[in-house]
Amino acid sequence: MSAPEMLIRGGTVADGSGGDPAPADILVREGRIAAVEPPGVIPGHGRQTLDASGLVVAPGFIDVHSHADNAPLLDEDDTTKIRQGITTEVVGNCGFSLAPTGAESVAAMTSFARRIFPPLDFTWAGWSEFTDLTDSRGYVTNYAPLLGHGTLRIAVLGMADVKPDAEGLKRMGELLDKALEGGAFGMSSGLVYPPAVFSDTDELIALTAHLGRDGLYTTHMRGEGNSLLSSIAETVRIGREGGCRVHISHLKWTGKDNWGNMSRALADIHAAIDDGLSVTKDIYPYPAGSTMLTALLPPPFLADGDEGVLARLSSPEQLRQLATIMEQGLPGWDSHQHAAGWDGVLVSTTASHRYEGKTIAELARILDLPPLDVLVRILREEELRASMVIFSMHEDDVRTAFADRDTMVGTDGLPPGSGGKPHPRLFGTFPRILGEYVRKGSVLSLGEAIRRMTSLPAKVFRIPDRGSIRPGLVADLVAFAPETIDHETDYRDPVHDPVGISWVMQGGSVVVSGRNYLGPRRGRRLTPAA
Numbered sequence: 001m002s003a004p005e006m007l008i009r010g011g012t013v014a015d016g017s018g019g020d021p022a023p024a025d026i027l028v029r030e031g032r033i034a035a036v037e038p039p040g041v042i043p044g045h046g047r048q049t050l051d052a053s054g055l056v057v058a059p060g061f062i063d064v065h066s067h068a069d070n071a072p073l074l075d076e077d078d079t080t081k082i083r084q085g086i087t088t089e090v091v092g093n094c095g096f097s098l099a100p101t102g103a104e105s106v107a108a109m110t111s112f113a114r115r116i117f118p119p120l121d122f123t124w125a126g127w128s129e130f131t132d133l134t135d136s137r138g139y140v141t142n143y144a145p146l147l148g149h150g151t152l153r154i155a156v157l158g159m160a161d162v163k164p165d166a167e168g169l170k171r172m173g174e175l176l177d178k179a180l181e182g183g184a185f186g187m188s189s190g191l192v193y194p195p196a197v198f199s200d201t202d203e204l205i206a207l208t209a210h211l212g213r214d215g216l217y218t219t220h221m222r223g224e225g226n227s228l229l230s231s232i233a234e235t236v237r238i239g240r241e242g243g244c245r246v247h248i249s250h251l252k253w254t255g256k257d258n259w260g261n262m263s264r265a266l267a268d269i270h271a272a273i274d275d276g277l278s279v280t281k282d283i284y285p286y287p288a289g290s291t292m293l294t295a296l297l298p299p300p301f302l303a304d305g306d307e308g309v310l311a312r313l314s315s316p317e318q319l320r321q322l323a324t325i326m327e328q329g330l331p332g333w334d335s336h337q338h339a340a341g342w343d344g345v346l347v348s349t350t351a352s353h354r355y356e357g358k359t360i361a362e363l364a365r366i367l368d369l370p371p372l373d374v375l376v377r378i379l380r381e382e383e384l385r386a387s388m389v390i391f392s393m394h395e396d397d398v399r400t401a402f403a404d405r406d407t408m409v410g411t412d413g414l415p416p417g418s419g420g421k422p423h424p425r426l427f428g429t430f431p432r433i434l435g436e437y438v439r440k441g442s443v444l445s446l447g448e449a450i451r452r453m454t455s456l457p458a459k460v461f462r463i464p465d466r467g468s469i470r471p472g473l474v475a476d477l478v479a480f481a482p483e484t485i486d487h488e489t490d491y492r493d494p495v496h497d498p499v500g501i502s503w504v505m506q507g508g509s510v511v512v513s514g515r516n517y518l519g520p521r522r523g524r525r526l527t528p529a530a
């Protein structure tokens with residue numbers, strides 16, 4: 001449904017400013033917002049109209065933390081985000097972007113990517129070659145890509161446990177510069193994942209220095225459990241010494257012993273802000289996280305790519321060491337398993353689709369094996385291609401983090417196309433915020449929650465021409481029923497549409513109507529606003 005002019009009538013408009021939503025009509029002309037006026041002021045006569053009675057109309061949501069880098073490459077439309085009212089996704093998070101790669105690194109990239117992405121045929125090399133390809137395939141939502149530090153490292157150093165020499169750092173910097181010239185929105189890191197787990201702070205400072213004062217460094221920090229505070233300190237140091245803005249991805253504090261302490265972490269962030277650094281953050285509204293199953297392994301077991309990891313998991317001597325480390329921990333390593341327990345690790349997706357929807361503790365009983373043996377068995381049988389949902393947070397901490405100033409929302413949805421039982425955040429993050437954290441939980445007012453999902457991320461991530469409802473901006477809009485919007489959270493049966501999304505508009509065209517995605521792919525790749 002596309003018309004040169006459309007009048008959206010009868011709705012309550014949450015314009016992204018943070019103020020209370022108020023009744024208003026919106027005139028859309030040629031894909032942009034032409035006027036926003038009190039009800040009845042804009043004549044409806046002779047105009048196509050869209051009824052928004054009983055609905056809140058907001059700017060299309062901006063998901064600042066997505067892993068749907070591969071969505072354009074899929075033949076099937078990935079509608080998991082647009083059905084939530086998300087019209088723009090920031091991809092390339094946690095240090096992993098799908099470019100650049102090259103002749104020497106393509107094998108390492110292919111095998112690392114398949115731990116969590118559906119099989120990918122890396123036919124591209126440079127950043128622009130990749131974006132040319134994704135442009136030609138088309139986007140369901142707007143695509144705002146970050147460059148991944150892990151990807152840079154794979155391109156230059158492979159998967160080894162090494163530090164770059166001056167030449168290696170120079171090459172990484174050159175690739176980073178090229179991506180920034182090619183429209184990257186900043187650089188992300190994932191310091192728990194190989195090969196970034198082998199990097200030190202100085203390497204990150206040297207690279208973030210390329211971003212510039214307005215540049216953005218986003219980070220899945222080195223630790224989110226016992227070492228959260230030292231990880232925040234490292235992030236702040238990188239921002240200060242690299243001279244850029246920093247954004248903490250999916251802020252959380254894992255492990256029972258740390259529950260209830262979120263305000264302590266926020267105090268450190270506030271101190272850095274008061275000291276002049278731009279520090280922002282996002283959350284997803286659940287007590288459970290999700291990542292690749294290999295993330296349960298300690299860093300020394302993660303070096304040298306799939307071959308190295310699988311060889312260690314086949315060596316009796318190494319397995320004895322693994323058992324000791326899993327039991328006793330390692331200094332500076334926040335063990336996911338210690339934070340969640342084996343009954344808090346739910347296998348979500350595997351290459352073969354066996355084991356899905358059961359915890360490691362349940363599988364241990366079923367298979368009559370010790371839990372660690374179950375983990376090793378799954379990783380070996382699935383050749384590391386498995387992901388998990390992990391219950392390691394207290395939701396009160398998540399609410400505290402969301403209530404804090406300038407916290408945004410990201411789905412952290414894992415790459416589409418692998419099937420299985422992905423974390424429900426892939427389908428319901430934004431509706432759940434509006435249902436559980438706003439309507440029922442009163443963590444924030446509706447107007448302020450909308451600001452955190454729209455104009456604030458537009459400003460911080462430099463998303464052009466979007467994020468507010470005012471004349472001149474692109475008509476990316478969502479209309480929802482404030483009394484019912486939500487998403488049922490069922491970790492073992494997650495694949496459901498949210499409730500309460502009435503319609504979604506992109507560039508003036510309605511693309512979601514009720515439960516129907518109308519297509520075609522109307523998103524575009526964005527480049528950072530000046």
Ligand SMILES: [Zn+2]
Pocket residue numbers: 093094190220249250
């Ligand atoms: Zn992450």
